Amino acid sequence: MNWRQRTRISNALKVAFSKMLHTKKFINSIKRIAALLNAVRDLTNEFPCLHFRISLRSDVYFLVRTADESTDKIEGNVIWLSWTEHELLVFLAKRVQSYLGIKVSENALLKKPQFEIAKSLYQISAGCRLFLYI
Structure with a gap:
């Protein structure tokens, strides 16, 4: 194996590792949003006088819903908005x-x-x- 092949393999590994890190950060971010939604739900159930408003883009909402099954309990509290x-x-x-x-x-x-x-x-x-x- 010559130095060019090693360099290509090394660069490919760096790119793959970078993608893996970004994917982990992305997944952790989605999990954090799901945890926030669950915490808000728990707090409002325990203290009915508390009210929260959280705005999420629809694509983020769907990612959170598919990543964490426990967020299905917030479905009834979702208000869909659209603008021209x-x-x-x-x-x-x-x-x-x-x-x-x-x-x-x-x-x-x-x-x-x-x-x-x-x-x-x-x-x-x-x-x-x-x-x-x-």
Whole structure:
């Protein structure tokens, strides 16, 4: 076996080991989320006055559900949310306006076309460009 073959094998092993480490970290992260959900469930059962809100992306939720069978008990407490792109833009613009101290009605933003809503984000994007070029 020459040095090139050894180098290829060594690199292949490094890549495989790196993937294995990332997979372990990923699995541990999913297990931690499942443990969090179970802990919240147990706490709210023991102390009914406690209320929690946990937001997960749907793909993460499905990974947690398949990784830990005990999370099937939270199924009845799940609320599925979905947004259109227009609603997401309104949400973002509302957050920016709120941060800037500008009061704007969510209903008014919903009625505007997207190019008008985007104008309210120019203040932030102009500042970001200025910041990046400095």
